[in-house]
Amino acid sequence: MSLHVDLKHRFRDFAVDLDFEVPEGITVLFGRSGSGKSTVIRAIAGLFKPDHARISLDGRVLCDSEAKLFLPPHKRRVGTIFQDARLFPHLTVAQNLDFGRRFSRRDVPEREVAQMVEMLGIGALLERRPDGLSGGEQQRVAIGRALLSGAELILADEPLAALDEGRKAEILPYFERLRDEIAIPVLYVSHSPAEVARLATTVIALEAGRVIGEGAADLVLSDPAVLPVGTAGAGALLRATVHAHHADGLTELSAGGAALFLPHLETPVGHPVRLRIAAQDVMLSLDRPTGLSALNILSGVVSQISPTQGAGVLVVLDTDAGRVLSQVTRRSVAALNLREGVRCHAVIKTVSIARDNIGA
Numbered sequence: 010m011s012l013h014v015d016l017k018h019r020f021r022d023f024a025v026d027l028d029f030e031v032p033e034g035i036t037v038l039f040g041r042s043g044s045g046k047s048t049v050i051r052a053i054a055g056l057f058k059p060d061h062a063r064i065s066l067d068g069r070v071l072c073d074s075e076a077k078l079f080l081p082p083h084k085r086r087v088g089t090i091f092q093d094a095r096l097f098p099h100l101t102v103a104q105n106l107d108f109g110r111r112f113s114r115r116d117v118p119e120r121e122v123a124q125m126v127e128m129l130g131i132g133a134l135l136e137r138r139p140d141g142l143s144g145g146e147q148q149r150v151a152i153g154r155a156l157l158s159g160a161e162l163i164l165a166d167e168p169l170a171a172l173d174e175g176r177k178a179e180i181l182p183y184f185e186r187l188r189d190e191i192a193i194p195v196l197y198v199s200h201s202p203a204e205v206a207r208l209a210t211t212v213i214a215l216e217a218g219r220v221i222g223e224g225a226a227d228l229v230l231s232d233p234a235v236l237p238v239g240t241a242g243a244g245a246l247l248r249a250t251v252h253a254h255h256a257d258g259l260t261e262l263s264a265g266g267a268a269l270f271l272p273h274l275e276t277p278v279g280h281p282v283r284l285r286i287a288a289q290d291v292m293l294s295l296d297r298p299t300g301l302s303a304l305n306i307l308s309g310v311v312s313q314i315s316p317t318q319g320a321g322v323l324v325v326l327d328t329d330a331g332r333v334l335s336q337v338t339r340r341s342v343a344a345l346n347l348r349e350g351v352r353c354h355a356v357i358k359t360v361s362i363a364r365d366n367i368g369a
């Protein structure tokens with residue numbers, strides 16, 4: 010199942026011109042405020058008629074301006090999740106789910122509803138009404154309702170933006186399950202680099218209505234041309250597996266054969282984790298440092314050096330664990346004589362890998 014979007018539209022002061030593919034998994038649309046993310050979501054949902062568009066979902070055409078075909082929103086089989094869950098306030102959770110289920114073009118068996126309820130952890134909420142639920146709980150019900158309605162694509166427009174940090178942490182694992190257990194594409198709008206690193210399988214980066222980067226999340230997120238460089242947003246995504254839990258409270262991860270140590274994680278041995286390592290938390294050294302309290306040292310080769318605003322430079326280092334970014338000063342680059350092809354070491358302080366940035 011995949012979505013194909015070819016879209017051109019001009020508002021008075023703004024134009025979008027893009028062509029991209031959304032595969033299964035979570036594809037994050039990432040870009041500054043005003044780059045066109047919501048416009049793309051609204052075009053796919055059928056909330057406005059674009060000047061030129063061809064949008065198809067696994068070959069099923071939702072919109073084709075040449076052929077003058079424009080399916081109305083309720084015929085698109087697209088589930089939308091916005092900042093506010095938009096549940097029916099007078100219905101219980103069970104009735105809200107049932108509403109979605111009746112929308113489906115096929116009979117959804119009870120067993121499937123029970124599985125969905127279990128996946129989203131909303132079994133204890135079924136008889137409650139939305140106004141008695143937390144924002145995160147409401148969002149989980151909204152996801153369930155969208156999936157039970159037979160949606161073949163989920164559009165999530167900043168679904169966590171209205172939630173506080175605690176509620177975000179509560180709902181992120183459910184989006185991870187959605188990504189890993191349900192074989193439909195999810196197009197997810199976010200501003201948050203940590204959220205992107207944690208959830209995205211694919212990233213599409215937008216700027217001024219155009220795609221400036223597209224592909225596997227770890228590659229796009231470590232591309233200096235795409236990142237909001239010079240901000241706290243720059244950081245790499247590494248994939249690792251849990252290798253061991255040590256008696257001194259540290260968890261050892263293995264990433265491409267390289268070892269990384271973190272404060273204890275609950276994740277069992279053998280399970281995958283994603284790490285986001287902020288560029289500002291990575292120092293560089295030509296020689297492998299010794300006598301240092303930092304436990305995580307990755308050896309690699311400099312593949313790119315990009316200036317950022319002010320005195321900063323972003324160094325891209327290709328290591329066995331994956332691509333790591335380091336934010337250093339121009340002075341350090343000169344002092345170490347760093348150039349493309351130079352071998353050096355990235356030093357990552359154990360504590361700098363924030364728990365919020367760790368996902369399954």
Ligand SMILES: Nc1ncnc2c1ncn2[C@@H]1O[C@H](COP(=O)(O)OP(=O)(O)OP(=O)(O)O)[C@@H](O)[C@H]1O
Pocket residue numbers: 020021022023040041042043044045046047048049
């Ligand atoms: N109906 C409209 N009429 C005129 N201009 C519009 C309309 N809808 C959007 N725009 C303009 O298109 C641009 C992109 O808006 P859009 O909401 O798609 O951006 P965004 O990336 O989702 O931003 P944010 O992250 O702030 O939500 C903005 O400059 C906006 O003013």
